[in-house]
Amino acid sequence: MATTSTEASAAPRRDAPLARIARLDWRLLAAPVLVVLILMMLVVPLPTFALDVLFTFNITLSLIILLVTLYLTRPLDFSAFPTAILLTTLLRLSLNVAAARVILLNGQNGTGAAGQVIESFGQFVVGGNYAVGIIIFAILVVINFVVITKGAGRIAEVSARFTLDAMPGKQMAIDADLNAGLIDQDEARRRRADIAQEADFFGAMDGASKFVRGDAVAAILILFIDLIGGLVIGVLMHGLSLSQAAQNYTLLSIGDALVAQIPSLVISIAAGVVISNVSTGQDVGLQLTGQLFRHKRVLGIAASILGLIGLVPGMPHASFLLAASVLGGGLWLRNRREQRQAERQQAEPPPQVPAEQEEVSWAQIEPVDTLSLDVGYRLISLVDRGQGGELLARIRGVRRKFAQELGFLVAAVHIRDNLELRPGGYRMALKGVEIGSGEVFPDMLMAINPGQVNGNLQGQPTTDPAFGLPAVWIQPGQRDAALALGYTVVDPSTVIATHLHHLLQMHAAELLGREEVEGLLSHLSQRSPKLVEDLVPKLLSADRLRKVLQNLLAEGVPIRDMRSIAEVLAEHAPQVSDTDELTARVRQALGSFIVQTLSGPNRELAAAVLDGQLEQILLASLRADPAQPAVEPGLAQRLMDRARELMQQMEAQGHGAVLLTAAPLRTFLARLLARGAPRLRVLSYAEIPDQKQVRIVSTLGA
Numbered sequence: 001m002a003t004t005s006t007e008a009s010a011a012p013r014r015d016a017p018l019a020r021i022a023r024l025d026w027r028l029l030a031a032p033v034l035v036v037l038i039l040m041m042l043v044v045p046l047p048t049f050a051l052d053v054l055f056t057f058n059i060t061l062s063l064i065i066l067l068v069t070l071y072l073t074r075p076l077d078f079s080a081f082p083t084a085i086l087l088t089t090l091l092r093l094s095l096n097v098a099a100a101r102v103i104l105l106n107g108q109n110g111t112g113a114a115g116q117v118i119e120s121f122g123q124f125v126v127g128g129n130y131a132v133g134i135i136i137f138a139i140l141v142v143i144n145f146v147v148i149t150k151g152a153g154r155i156a157e158v159s160a161r162f163t164l165d166a167m168p169g170k171q172m173a174i175d176a177d178l179n180a181g182l183i184d185q186d187e188a189r190r191r192r193a194d195i196a197q198e199a200d201f202f203g204a205m206d207g208a209s210k211f212v213r214g215d216a217v218a219a220i221l222i223l224f225i226d227l228i229g230g231l232v233i234g235v236l237m238h239g240l241s242l243s244q245a246a247q248n249y250t251l252l253s254i255g256d257a258l259v260a261q262i263p264s265l266v267i268s269i270a271a272g273v274v275i276s277n278v279s280t281g282q283d284v285g286l287q288l289t290g291q292l293f294r295h296k297r298v299l300g301i302a303a304s305i306l307g308l309i310g311l312v313p314g315m316p317h318a319s320f321l322l323a324a325s326v327l328g329g330g331l332w333l334r335n336r337r338e339q340r341q342a343e344r345q346q347a348e349p350p351p352q353v354p355a356e357q358e359e360v361s362w363a364q365i366e367p368v369d370t371l372s373l374d375v376g377y378r379l380i381s382l383v384d385r386g387q388g389g390e391l392l393a394r395i396r397g398v399r400r401k402f403a404q405e406l407g408f409l410v411a412a413v414h415i416r417d418n419l420e421l422r423p424g425g426y427r428m429a430l431k432g433v434e435i436g437s438g439e440v441f442p443d444m445l446m447a448i449n450p451g452q453v454n455g456n457l458q459g460q461p462t463t464d465p466a467f468g469l470p471a472v473w474i475q476p477g478q479r480d481a482a483l484a485l486g487y488t489v490v491d492p493s494t495v496i497a498t499h500l501h502h503l504l505q506m507h508a509a510e511l512l513g514r515e516e517v518e519g520l521l522s523h524l525s526q527r528s529p530k531l532v533e534d535l536v537p538k539l540l541s542a543d544r545l546r547k548v549l550q551n552l553l554a555e556g557v558p559i560r561d562m563r564s565i566a567e568v569l570a571e572h573a574p575q576v577s578d579t580d581e582l583t584a585r586v587r588q589a590l591g592s593f594i595v596q597t598l599s600g601p602n603r604e605l606a607a608a609v610l611d612g613q614l615e616q617i618l619l620a621s622l623r624a625d626p627a628q629p630a631v632e633p634g635l636a637q638r639l640m641d642r643a644r645e646l647m648q649q650m651e652a653q654g655h656g657a658v659l660l661t662a663a664p665l666r667t668f669l670a671r672l673l674a675r676g677a678p679r680l681r682v683l684s685y686a687e688i689p690d691q692k693q694v695r696i697v698s699t700l701g702a
Contacts, residue, residue, distance in 0.1 A: 034087060041094040045101055048116075054098075055117040055259050058091055062263035062270075069270040076197055081274055082204035088267055089211045092260045096222045099256040103249065104229055118255035137223065137254060140261050144216050148268040155275040170195050205275055212268050219261055226253035296331060303327035368432040370411035370511070373500070374418035376425045378442055382493050383415050391415075394497035402504050406553065407560035408516050410504060426496055428503055430510060436503045438465035440492035444473045447487035455485045465495065466502040508553040517546045524562045535566050539573040544582075551583040555670055556681065557594055564589055580667050584684075587666075591687035598656045598681060604693045607658040607683070608646055610665075614639075614701035618665055629668050639701065640676025646700055647677040659700060660685060 041054070065084055072078055099118060174183075174191050183191075230249025234240040240248070303324045310320030373395075375383065382391040395413050403409045421427060427437040440446070447457055448464050448471040459472040474482060474489075482489050490498070504511065521542075525532040536542055548569065549559050559565060568589040569582060576582050587594065599605040610618075621629045631639075647657040657677070661669055663684040670682040688694060 031087075034091075038087075038090050038094045041098045045105075046098045048102065051095070051099060051102065052117045054091075054095055058088070058095060058260070058263050059266075061088060061091075062266040066266050066270040066273075069273045072274065075274050076194065076201060078274060079197060079201055081271070082201070082208040085208040085211055085267060085271060088263070089215045092215060092264055093218060096219070096256065096260050099260075100222060100226050100229075103226055103252045103256060104233055117259055118252060120255070134250075134254060137257050137261060140258070140265055141216050141220060144212070144261070144265045144268050148265070148272050151272060155272075202275075205271070209271060212264065212271065215264050216261075219257055219264070223253055223257045226256065296334065299327055299331045303331065369414040369429075370431060370513075371413045372429045372432075373413050373415045373496075374421060374427045374429070375415065376421040376423045377417060377419065378423040379426060379440065379492075380417055381442055382496070389493070390491075391493040391496060394493050395500065398497050398501045398504070402501065405560075406505070406508055406558045407562065408512060408520055410511050410516075413500070428500060430503075430507055435507060436465065436499060438495070438499060440495050441473055442492050443476075445476055445479055445482075445489050445491055446495050447472045447474050447478075447482040447489050450486070450488055453486040457482055457485065457487065466499045505556075509550040512546060512550055512553060514542065514546065517542055517549065520549075520559070520562055521545075524566060528563055528566070531563065531566050531570065535570045535573075540569055544573075544579060545569065547579045548582050548586060551579065552586065554674075557587065557590065558597075561590065561593065584663065584667065587684075588686050592689040592692075594683065594687060595689060595692055598658055598683075599692070603691070604695050605658065605688070606650070606653075606655040606695050606697045607660045608650065608698040608700050609660050609696055610662075610669075611699050611701035615662065615665065618668070619662065622664055622668060631672070636672060640673060642700055643673045643677040643680055646698055647680040650697065651679070653697070655697060657681060658683060660688070660694065 046054070065081075065088070068078060069081070075081075103118075171192065174188050174195075227250060230253060231242070231245050234245030234249055235242055238245075306320050306327065307324035309315055310317045310324060379391075381387040382389045385392065392415070395415075399410055399413070418427070422439055424441050425437065425439045428435055441460075444460075446462070446464070447459070448469050450469065457472045457474055457478060459474040459478070462471050462473055463469070464471045472482075472487075479489050521532050521536060536545060549565070552559055552565075565586050568586045572582060572585045576585065595605055617635075618629070618631070621631055643659070646659070650657045657680040659669070659673075659680055659682045661682060661684060663686045666682055666684040666687075673680055673682065
């Protein structure tokens with residue numbers, strides 16, 4: 001059964017890529033198609049219409065990339081930018097090669113031989129003058145190569161170096177927050193991934209800037225190759241005059257160079273924006289406008305200086321006075337708007353604050369109780385000593401018994417009356433969250449059916465709130481008759497106290513906080529001061545110790561033997577950082593005690609084991625991802641159902657519900673089966689002491 005379900009779950013994962021391609025998701029094909037087209041343009045001659053479309057696409061793509069960078073709030077939001085630089089550079093170079101092929105083949109036909117886009121850049125942009133075109137191209141190359149690309153590359157280089165140098169400190173800060181309990185494992189994992197991605201990004205940008213610089217050098221070489229090759233081909237092969245060949249091929253080459261260099265300049269600007277952007281949670285536009293025009297005094301001084309320059313004789317009065325007027329007008333409008341807002345706020349009547357709210361102080365904010373018990377008004381007599389109430393004494397006894405059983409002192413229970421509850425109702429809460437509730441009758445007794453009774457009782461049927469056993473509320477006069485029939489008779493205070501004790505055991509891990517751990521260490525230091533001094537915080541932080549103890553309590557393992565636990569942690573904490581692994585080491589050391597609590601003084605332990613085939617499947621999933629083993633949901637549900645049946649079967653036979661498994665699977669199975677079979681204890685073979693014999697009574701998963 002287990003094998004079939006695993007194969008069924010694995011089949012969709014293998015076919016997932018084929019299914020995605022079958023849906024024709026264009027995002028899956030975008031990068032391969034683009035790379036293939038770039039390679040084809042290097043070897044396949046293109047018609048002029050295709051060149052026009054591809055040059056337009058190149059310009060459009062560069063503009064989109066620039067606009068995306070202007071709206072970034074942090075550089076990592078565009079982590080694909082280095083790859084985009086590489087692909088756009090290859091696209092421009094391949095277009096240069098394709099255009100050069102067309103220019104050299106058809107340049108004798110005139111300036112329109114390579115398409116309308118190249119002709120427009122050669123005629124309109126530079127006015128049809130190839131000398132002007134060469135100068136404009138040279139200026140663009142200088143701007144791109146010397147200014148923008150060089151500066152962006154330097155920033156990328158320094159950022160990559162500083163990011164790598166800061167990585168150890170950032171990792172230590174994350175570990176410190178994790179150990180202090182400020183973040184969980186998932187948040188720590190996400191932050192570490194961001195740090196690694198940031199280092200990879202700036203390192204990739206450092207290398208990507210070399211592509212842009214190489215593109216500028218290649219553009220210069222391609223221009224001169226087109227010029228010289230065009231002149232030779234036009235004069236020697238097509239019989240053109242030198243002036244006509246120079247006119248045709250120079251304008252075509254300049255148009256090709258400009259139409260490729262302008263997108264290159266745009267990409268370089270985008271790279272500079274991304275690298276120089278400081279992460280403030282705002283895009284570039286909001287940062288510039290918010291910081292440039294933040295101070296009104298700066299705007300006023302700038303307007304005054306421009307106005308004075310505009311009044312100097314011989315200066316261009318119109319331009320300077322216009323700029324001063326714009327700044328002054330903007331400053332006046334800003335002051336006017338702020339004045340109106342102030343007047344509107346003054347005109348509005350102040351909000352009427354009730355007298356009782358004006359006197360609110362911190363003393364009126366009540367902290368959330370760790371443990372609280374709300375009772376209905378009919379149960380007040382149970383907690384009132386003047387009326388003979390015994391519930392307070394029973395609760396103290398519950399806390400004492402809990403401390404003796406599990407090894408730490410639980411917080412005091414805060415009891416209060418609650419008119420929202422039913423008259424005989426009660427509700428127990430842990431840190432403000434309800435964990436249990438019930439209803440009792442203070443003038444009656446509860447007769448619980450333990451499973452073997454000799455008759456029925458007249459009364460109000462109910463259920464024992466602690467263990468879910470069938471019960472009956474009876475009158476005090478029926479007590480002797482109920483005992484004679486085999487019922488267990490308890491008073492209402494005992495019902496509430498037993499329910500409280502059961503809930504405390506279920507939530508023992510949540511009850512162990514920092515104060516309780518400090519109390520445990522203080523109590524242990526009285527007997528073993530050197531052990532505590534060496535352990536906390538030198539070898540193990542208090543928070544990691546608390547997590548280990550919580551793991552033990554979550555699986556019903558008492559922490560009374562704190563000395564043994566501390567000795568095991570002191571031995572293994574320097575080599576083991578994982579909390580679950582430390583817990584496993586402690587469990588192995590406490591193996592004799594754990595097994596004794598399950599089997600008593602008997603030399604034999606009755607237990608169930610995993611089916612061999614199922615165990616191999618679980619081990620395989622654990623090896624695939626030790627942090628989060630993946631089990632097919634249907635298999636997990638069947639495993640929990642079968643574990644519940646196994647638990648009930650072993651309890652019906654008079655055995656403790658124990659499941660033996662391999663050590664690597666113990667923690668995973670214990671957490672998986674906790675909901676389906678809460679009383680099933682999962683042990684590893686390493687936790688069984690040598691003097692204890694194991695008798696296999698059942699198999700899970702057969």
